[in-house]
Amino acid sequence: MSSVPPSIPSPVRIKQPKRADLVTEDVKRLITARNLKPGDRLPNEKDLQELFGVSKSTTREALKSLEVQGLITISTGPSGGATIREVPLERTLQLMQNYLFFQDISMKDLYAARTILEPELAAGAVANLTDEQLARLEANIETCQPACGSNATLLDQRQSDLDFHDLLAEANGDPFLRFLCQLINELLRRLVVYSTDTPADEHVSFGCANVRCHTAILNAARNRDADEVRRLMKEHMEEAESFVARLNGCLDGRLILDSEMAPQLRGFEPR
Amino acid sequence: MSSVPPSIPSPVRIKQPKRADLVTEDVKRLITARNLKPGDRLPNEKDLQELFGVSKSTTREALKSLEVQGLITISTGPSGGATIREVPLERTLQLMQNYLFFQDISMKDLYAARTILEPELAAGAVANLTDEQLARLEANIETCQPACGSNATLLDQRQSDLDFHDLLAEANGDPFLRFLCQLINELLRRLVVYSTDTPADEHVSFGCANVRCHTAILNAARNRDADEVRRLMKEHMEEAESFVARLNGCLDGRLILDSEMAPQLRGFEPR
């Protein structure tokens, strides 16, 4: 018999890591150790097989893992293979939604976080807003003017409303706060559904209120009045939450698919 | 399982989605459509091959993708194969750290978000805290008493300090706010490094201040005084940030590996 001691049947046996996962880790170490940057290339499949002493299928699974994690793209052709890339925001948001799919997140929860974060995000963006960004904010408000719209148009407006907040997020210098707000915006964008029997005029009221709030925020931002922006945004969030509640807005519990997301997910990287 | 469908050469080339990714999407649709829950099993490899009309390697890559995303675990043996699971928090945090690896997040950014969120998190937890949780908080404070410790012990105390905040997070009823705070805690836990030449007594001061703050927060929590908890936590965050700054704490820019994380990542699921 071998020298391995008779494994004591413990309640939790240690799961043997799979080779592909070990290779994935090795590649990550390689990235950290060699300080590889987006655009740098990994060795091709054949070389990786030799480098780590594993078979083709194991190598391919490891690369698949890195691809799913958003860390590499793979292309065919000469000088093809795996290229490191900056993990796209969209990819991260999608992976996060896999998690939230199983959590019982309510609209109330989302708005609780939003009411805390958005005012600070907006206030922090005020100082950085360029003329161009201010112009885009103004243009966005135009788009959101609720005219006589079909129901589909009204839903489109809910999407455009969110763009206003994404634009503000872009102007904030804090990448982490930005990320948190983008996450919330994305969740609202993908998962909010309204009951079909909601009267259209309620939606119109919602749109009008948003336009009013956004306009006020934009004006305060033009005056570089961060405190006022914070105050207005807080009000806006509280009002918006009550509108959503009145419209029976709730979160759709479903898995987001890759194909619903931005094209960068497909792995195409211009340069 | 025959040949790949021919593609018509169009003027606008769209990146052809890979088969494995299409299969991954199909499985996700299956999960949503059939309302599959954690513990439910997918068909085995062979059946999936037939179901989707793809080869073994493609099937395996699709399963690998789902596994990396944390949506399934795979086991061998009779009645083995892919089992749906709730995406573990740890998995999600790791995937998110892949994203943040490329973002230039500073300690200041992290503490900005923390100072906004933690006070609300703590205040929201007060009403829900059970006696058992209060006891655990108290026990945690004991652990963090900075005695005469080696440098390694001092760093361990930084980790234990974070446990206090994780314990509070657990008691908050809002799963989304909880998630955000757990994310921050995890980032601090994994990525904060201190310069080696920091005097030990500064670390001791830090530890003492934390114990003081945590004690005050615990007392206020026992009195179910949410406002006081909020106020104390805000103070605590501001003080902690200045301590970290004085200790030259900064974020280690590296990729987190699976093996650093909790065992649930390995795919083991009791039941």
Added chain:
DNA sequence: TTGTAGTATTTATCATGATAAATAGAACTG
């Protein structure tokens, strides 16, 4: 110069096993 056609490289996908390891459940044993 500009566009096209050819060529070599590399991944994508398929096919078809073989051996090893993990595992659940049945059969056996003290």
Added chain:
DNA sequence: CAGTTCTATTTATCATGATAAATACTACAA
């Protein structure tokens, strides 16, 4: 009954191609 062994099932990993498709580059033609 409790523990062990046997056995069938299923994935893990390897091996070894073959054909198809995407792509970078080069050579050639208008």
